[in-house]
Amino acid sequence: MKRHFDADLDDLRGRLLRMGSLCEEMVHYAVKVVVEREESYLGDVQEWERQVNALHIEIDEVCLRLIALHQPAADDLRLIAAAIKINSDLERVGDQAVNIAETGVYLCKEPTIKLGDIPRMVEVAAGMLKDALDAFARGDVELAREVIQRDDEEDRLKSQTFNELVHLMQRDASAIQRGMDIILIARNLERIADHATNVAEDVIFMVLGKDIRHSVEKI
């Protein structure tokens, strides 16, 4: 017979994955503001942010209630602890997406500018986030490890975008404000990849009971 507690844990997992899907949409549409120069998507991103923020508070409450009611140990406790941390990472992914969309709306009003490796950065960051959430849903340690490995690629792309944009700004002073904005968007994307990495590390801890953060041998 399935424990009542198991149903509660499934419900918790479901809420986190719903929050994760909303964050994925937010990133996707925030970047559309920048790439397609379509400012109307900001409204969608902001609406999803309200939903993400509501889930953020709700999930924390559920976690505390589950601990208080069921006094979990071992695996169950590690799942709840991972949920508390993933919850906070996802909420911050949402913040980054809002920043991207807001910067994008400013850029829509200005002449176009070279986006550097931004489209590729989006692909990597969004892919990491999606796979980190899949790894959480399935308790898939191998996939979580792959996500962590991909973070270096995102850092490399960010540095490349920085250099490219700085050169452009040096050649053309009228591009400085816009170039700065693209660099800040690159930083937002790098941070989204960092949050996905955190989620992946939490998945490994949840499954193996092993904390691999800050270790030299991450993978």
Next chain:
Amino acid sequence: MKRHFDADLDDLRGRLLRMGSLCEEMVHYAVKVVVEREESYLGDVQEWERQVNALHIEIDEVCLRLIALHQPAADDLRLIAAAIKINSDLERVGDQAVNIAETGVYLCKEPTIKLGDIPRMVEVAAGMLKDALDAFARGDVELAREVIQRDDEEDRLKSQTFNELVHLMQRDASAIQRGMDIILIARNLERIADHATNVAEDVIFMVLGKDIRHSVEKI
């Protein structure tokens, strides 16, 4: 008679405050690299980061052990949940300090550049962090509320620094790379203030059992 559990909770508080002091030192010395152009401090910041990272893992372990052993409820559980979150915010403050020190080392090799409101931003962010930790130590809701209010001042200073630096870069192309670096340091400081705000919100939740995050009426 004092419960054994109370001694464990005091120990947890003590570890978090030790981690907090290390983070304060890291911010302080990271900024010295930039303002005093003294790159040798990077080594200190990196050494403290190792200690912060060790505490980060340790504190998470202590929290899970306390939940599993003592099955806490109400206040005690809220303290442990707050500790899990404050732990992750402090670790990220440490990361931001390392970023500042590393950017600072690059800037030491270049001609000096106007720092805008960076010194004032440091004062605000470091003050917020210190007071958020004091609020945690004493369970002081009033002080936590004050910390949250000060975040707007930090955002205002950041925007001012951005504008000032962009103008400078527009007038002098040779200052673009360095101007960019100062802007990134301003962002690091803004994020440290955000983490201090998160800590203050966690203190309010811990003491009052009320989640004020994302609410319009924050204070």
